[in-house]
Amino acid sequence: MSPRKLGYVVPETLREASEFLREHAEHARVIAGGTDVLVQLRRRPERGGADGLRWLVDISRIPGLAGVSSASGTIRIGALTTHEEIARNPIIRKGAPLLAEACASVGSPQIRARGTIGGNIMNASPAADTIPALVALSARVRLSDLGGTRDILITDIFEGPYRNSAQPGEVLVGVYFDALPPTCRSAFVKLGRREALAIARLSCAVVIERDGAGRVVRAAIAPGACLPMPAQVSSAEEILAGKVPDEATVDAAAREVAEEMVRRTGVRWSTDYKKPALEAIARRAIWRALGVNVE
Amino acid sequence: MDEPRWVGARVSRIDAADKVTGRLKFMSDLSFPGMLWGAVLRSAHPHALIKKIDTSKAEAIDGVVAVLTHKDVPGLNGFGIVVPDQPVLCFDKVRYMGDAVALVAATSKEKASEALRAIEVEYEPLPVVDDPEEAMLESSPKVHADGNIHHHIKVERGDVDAAFREAAVVVENTYYTPRQMHAFMETESGVATMDEDGNITVWCGSQHPFRDQLQIARALGMNPRKIQVVSTPTGGAFGGKDEITVQIYLALLALRTGRPVKIVLSREESAVAGMKRHPMKIRMKTAAAADGTLLANEVRVVADTGAYASLGGPVVNLAIEHSCGAYRMPNVKLEGFCVYTNNGLAGAFRGFGANQVIFALETQIDMIAERLGMDRLEFRRKNALRQGDVAALGHTMTASVGAVATLDAASKCEIWVRREELKARPSAPHKKRGVGIATELHGCGLGVGLPDYGAATIELLPDGRFAVGVSCPEIGQGNTTAFAQMAADSLGCSVEDIVMVSGDSRYTLDSGTSTASRSVYTGGNAIRCAAARMREAIADVAAEALGAPREEIAFGRGSVEARSCPAGEPTRSAGRLSFREIACIAESKGRRLKTEGDFIWPVADRGVEGYFGLPHLIYSYITQVALVEVNTLTGEVEVLRAVSIPDPGKAINPVGIEAQSEGGVVMGMGYALMEDTVIEQGITKTPNFSTYIIPTSVDAPEIETIIVEELEPSGPFGAKGIGEAVCVPITPAITNAIHDATGIWITHIPATAERVYMALRKQAGEPAGA
CATH class of the missing domain: 3.30.365.10 (Aldehyde oxidase/xanthine dehydrogenase, molybdopterin binding domain)
Known part of the structure; x- marks a missing residue:
């Protein structure tokens, strides 16, 4: 492990942050809770460590970036909101329970108390727990820069594993999505190597809305830790759409999630296990989103 | 002896309060004025010849006090409990990624790391031997010059082939087991200090301070008496601190710089360099x-x-x-x-x-x-x-x-x-x-065949408590609490009246390792022996002070008394003396009551x-x-x-x-x-x-x-x-x-x-x- 000399700046406004980030571009990196950045700094550059970094830009003192709010059906989560806050927040527990579940499954209490949703998104880890949930919610993220803000779909912020599409100077300020109506149920299911402090080996987030007859009006299925880029699996969602799901339908949709993963990633050494395991995880998540706990 | 009062009871650990409040200082918590930070340059290859080591750039860095290589090992450049085949600092080749090539001491952790990066080592990589069965082949590259089979054991009894022929069921399988990590909470860490007379103290979590003392002395070419090793409390060991870890590095750096030096391995360094369970x-x-x-x-x-x-x-x-x-x-x-x-x-x-x-x-x-x-x-x-x-x-x-x-x-x-x-x-x-x-x-x-012994000391302190010394370190297993319980019942006092001294090569006698499920049995038997002698010594003092015949002295809880006192004497009421009074009487005669006990393990008949x-x-x-x-x-x-x-x-x-x-x-x-x-x-x-x-x-x-x-x-x-x-x-x-x-x-x-x-x-x- 090689220590490095890093400058540490603590801007008090978004403008200051953006100016500094623009000036130093790839030599500067935003830090909030630090649960990912500090771990990466310990790594040698050849093993994925942050090479060329000179500055850490601590945005945690910038006002207005933390907290959950709701207005006319839209929920806003500030980038600095911690996993712990989100998991406990009543607005989230009611309007996006799958996100509360995902945040509650992140790391340990210590990590949940420090790590932020903004960091989880911008770190762009394929195994990030909040991302499948946000994708299933069709969330949008807001980026701020000197010229103002722009909103993009959550799926458009990713460029690849550990790479986001923000421009130098852009700071993620929040994430937005529509609160799920009472006709919706949702689920987040994760497969780790142990029960706590586990990085997802596979996960699956599901949102299903049904009409009074029990027919699926809308389904969103987003697997985690297995696709090259976070995404919904529309071919699996279509299997559920318009139906009153029975066992055969759910099995078919879950199988489609796994088959779509193989189509997108190709067959790897781990496919023999990951394919059936994802199918099992997806099935569990779909049933849970249908109100049936199969655990 | 009375019915045991402490042995068998559900006694709280004697170190519990200090541990849960964070008051307890582990060796890696210690700091001394003027202390330097030590660091170890590990190998850059799993198997390679060392062609050249150049430390000049590292030495030139401001704040770097010492840079040591194999040339700076005054004694035997090797350690190992059975055979000292592991170099303290590698000289001709490296055999795994954890091999130590150089040591540095600097005024800060950061300077020490900078110095490590400035050391230039030229290697000639060798083929990596990573499959043990392939390693056994004659044609395989050699990790050590005398071949890759370090040890072979074969034991036969009876006739297995006949048994397999006659058996109703024979099952045969191949099993594979993993390389488990000890995962102790405290990584291999410690501090070494040197006094003005050149005596070195190494404070380092380990499982056998006396063997550490021997291995350090051998590498430093020093009299072991000039080296003290303190290894209680240790923050977990599980066998992974039985061998030398950082003790020799610490001692070498303290010897060279004359200043306190501390090394704390990062988790990554511990994982790469430290012991594992044999796959x-x-x-x-x-x-x-x-x-x-x-x-x-x-x-x-x-x-x-x-x-x-x-x-x-x-x-x-x-x-x-x-x-x-x-x-x-x-x-x-x-x-x-x-x-x-x-x-x-x-x-x-x-x-x-x-x-x-x-x-x-x-x-x-x-x-x-x-x-x-x-x-x-x-x-x-x-x-x-x-x-x-x-x-x-x-x-x-x-x-x-x-x-x-x-x-x-x-x-x-x-x-x-x-x-x-x-x-x-x-x-x-x-x-x-x-x-x-x-x-x-x-x-x-x-x-069978290994020296396996224990020794304990017991001293009656002026306040009537007993200091009980056993060298087997407290590595979290709770042996000091068990020792205190056994000492209390052997001496006839309370656990609170026992002050344990553990894991210190200066203040205890050699009782061997805290390994092999042995420390309670070993230390306990040695304590029993020392306690019996202490009771005799107390009885002698009491008999003299009470003017009673020696055989009339009886032990109560925390005190002794003469069963039948001669008329008019002694002046003390009822002829009873507390252990504190015994200590005072002995002290007034210029005596400190201190006994030793020893014990040798019995072994199998063949x-x-x-x-x-x-x-x-x-x-x-x-x-x-x-x-x-x-x-x-x-x-x-x-x-x-x-x-x-x-x-x-x-x-x-x-x-x-x-x-x-x-x-x-x-x-x-x-x-x-x-x-x-x-x-x-x-x-x-x-x-x-x-x-x-x-x-x-x-x-x-x-x-x-x-x-x-x-x-x-x-x-x-x-x-x-x-x-x-x-x-x-x-x-x-x-x-x-x-x-x-x-x-x-x-x-x-x-x-x-x-x-x-x-x-x-x-x-x-x-x-x-x-």
């Missing part, structure tokens, strides 16, 4: 007669010891000794190889070779029972060793034997009695439940010719039972409940035994299901706890401990030892439970979700990749 490949062929009598066991063990010997030879010897478990086995052919590779370093680890072979054997036992249609527990009980039996290696079991007693207790535990009922109620339709059982015996002490460290005379016994649930869709295994039934002899402190038992169950569960240090081409791929997965408190099952006491007459109050056995049979109990649940046999641990899932699919007849 083993075990071929085992086991036979039984139709009536369920075990007839023969043929075992071949190949152990990957990594780059240096350390305790690899003895670990393989103990694997051979334990490979027939707690059973009568009339015909055996046992062979073990301990092989050098460039895969890190393997050595002592709680269980010391038993964990691997007991996993294999206890799986074989279940397979045979199934083939014979016998109950698994009955089959074990039928073959279990009894006192007076001849064990597999030919020695007679004369000490206490608790194999049957722990199996009897297991047969009555809830998850065994209700197993069919529990199995019938999984938490989901795609989940299956099973109950597994396994048992073992575990050698206590160092075995050894194994040509080898040392085996067999043992005294064994602890344990049976463990596990209830698991297997998710057949994902292969995930959850351990729901575990019952641990140890026979530690007398349980000096039942709370301490329970704590050992619970920690052991979780450690053995990690070994069964998730832990493995992955090394590819000599490079550690799991250097931190994000990639090296150990169970968390959330993964731990509900654990019940049922203590069975088969008292050992040679032990203090009847105690044996329990530190290791508690983590051993739980592993096959879990894998046997997976079989009970699903029908698959686990022969390769850890039984990760993938392995279990693939085995389930194979069982269902589906080809992999379907």
Whole structure:
């Protein structure tokens, strides 16, 4: 492990942050809770460590970036909101329970108390727990820069594993999505190597809305830790759409999630296990989103 | 002696308050004025020749006080408990990524790291030897000049071939076990200081301060008397701090700089450079007669010891000794190889070779029972060793034997009695439940042919308390509490009146290691001896002071009295003297009451010719039972409940035994299901706890401990030892439970979700990749 000399700046406004980030571009990196950045700094550059970094830009003192709010059906989560806050927040527990579940499954209490949703998104880890949930919610993220803000779909912020599409100077300020109506149920299911402090080996987030007859009006299925880029699996969602799901339908949709993963990633050494395991995880998540706990 | 009041009682750890409040200082917490930070330059290759080392740029850095290479080792440039084949600082070649090439001391951690990066080492890489069986071939590159087979043991008794011909059932399988990490909370760390007379003190968590003192002295070319080693309290060890870790580096840097020097290994450095459990490949062929009598066991063990010997030879010897478990086995052919590779370093680890072979054997036992249609527990009980039996290696079991007693207790535990009922109620339709059982015996002490002794000191302090010194360090196992309990009952005082002095080469006598499930038995016997002498010394003082005949002095709690006092004398009321008064009287005559006690371990009636460290005379016994649930869709295994039934002899402190038992169950569960240090081409791929997965408190099952006491007459109050056995049979109990649940046999641990899932699919007849 090689220590490095890093400058540490603590801007008090978004403008200051953006100016500094623009000036130093790839030599500067935003830090909030630090649960990912500090771990990466310990790594040698050849093993994925942050090479060329000179500055850490601590945005945690910038006002207005933390907290959950709701207005006319839209929920806003500030980038600095911690996993712990989100998991406990009543607005989230009611309007996006799958996100509360995902945040509650992140790391340990210590990590949940420090790590932020903004960091989880911008770190762009394929195994990030909040991302499948946000994708299933069709969330949008807001980026701020000197010229103002722009909103993009959550799926458009990713460029690849550990790479986001923000421009130098852009700071993620929040994430937005529509609160799920009472006709919706949702689920987040994760497969780790142990029960706590586990990085997802596979996960699956599901949102299903049904009409009074029990027919699926809308389904969103987003697997985690297995696709090259976070995404919904529309071919699996279509299997559920318009139906009153029975066992055969759910099995078919879950199988489609796994088959779509193989189509997108190709067959790897781990496919023999990951394919059936994802199918099992997806099935569990779909049933849970249908109100049936199969655990 | 009175009925014991403290021994057997549920006594809180004497260090509990200091530990939970954070007041306790571990060695890595110590700081001294003017202290420097030391750091170790590790190898850049798993196997390479060193062509050149240039330290000039590092030396020029402001704040760097010393840079040391092999040229700066004044004495023997080597260490190792059995053979000193590990260089303190490498000179001609490096054999693993943890090899030390240079040391630095600087005014800050950052300067020390900067200095490491400025040291230029020119290497010529060599082919990496990473498969132990390939390493055994003549054609393989050599890790050490004299060949890659460090140690070979072969023991035969009876006629296995005849037994295999006559047997009703023969099962033969190959087992693979992982490279488990000790994962102690405190990494290898410490501080060294030097006084104006050139005496060095090394404060470093370890398991044997006197052997550390010897190894440091040998490397420094110094008189051991000028070196003090302090190693209590240690923040976890589990065998991984039995060998030298950073002690010699610390001493060399203190000697060179004359200033205090501290080294704290990062978790990554500890993971790469530190000890591990030997991965083993075990071929085992086991036979039984139709009536369920075990007839023969043929075992071949190949152990990957990594780059240096350390305790690899003895670990393989103990694997051979334990490979027939707690059973009568009339015909055996046992062979073990301990092989050098460039895969890190393997050595002592709680269980010391038993964990691997007991996993294999206890799986074989279940397979045979199934083939014979016998109950698994009955089959074990039928073959279990009894006192007076001849064990597999030919020695007679004369000490206490608790194999049957722990199996009897297991047969009555809830998850065994209700197993069919529990199995019938999984938490989901795609989940299956099973109950597994396994048992073992575990050698206590160092075995035949090794010096195995203990010594204790007791001093009556001016305030009437006793300072009790035993060198075996407190490594978290709770031995100092057990020592205090035994001392209190031996002296007739309260545990609060005992001040323990532990793990210090200056203030205690050499009692050997805190390893081999030996410290309570060793220290306890030495304390009993020293305490008897202390009581005599107190009685002498009392007799004189009270003017009573020596034989009339009787001991009460915390005091002595003369049973019948001469008329008019003494002036003290009722002729009673507290220990504090005794101390005052002795002091007024210029005396300090201090006694020593010693003790030598008894050994088995016969050894194994040509080898040392085996067999043992005294064994602890344990049976463990596990209830698991297997998710057949994902292969995930959850351990729901575990019952641990140890026979530690007398349980000096039942709370301490329970704590050992619970920690052991979780450690053995990690070994069964998730832990493995992955090394590819000599490079550690799991250097931190994000990639090296150990169970968390959330993964731990509900654990019940049922203590069975088969008292050992040679032990203090009847105690044996329990530190290791508690983590051993739980592993096959879990894998046997997976079989009970699903029908698959686990022969390769850890039984990760993938392995279990693939085995389930194979069982269902589906080809992999379907």
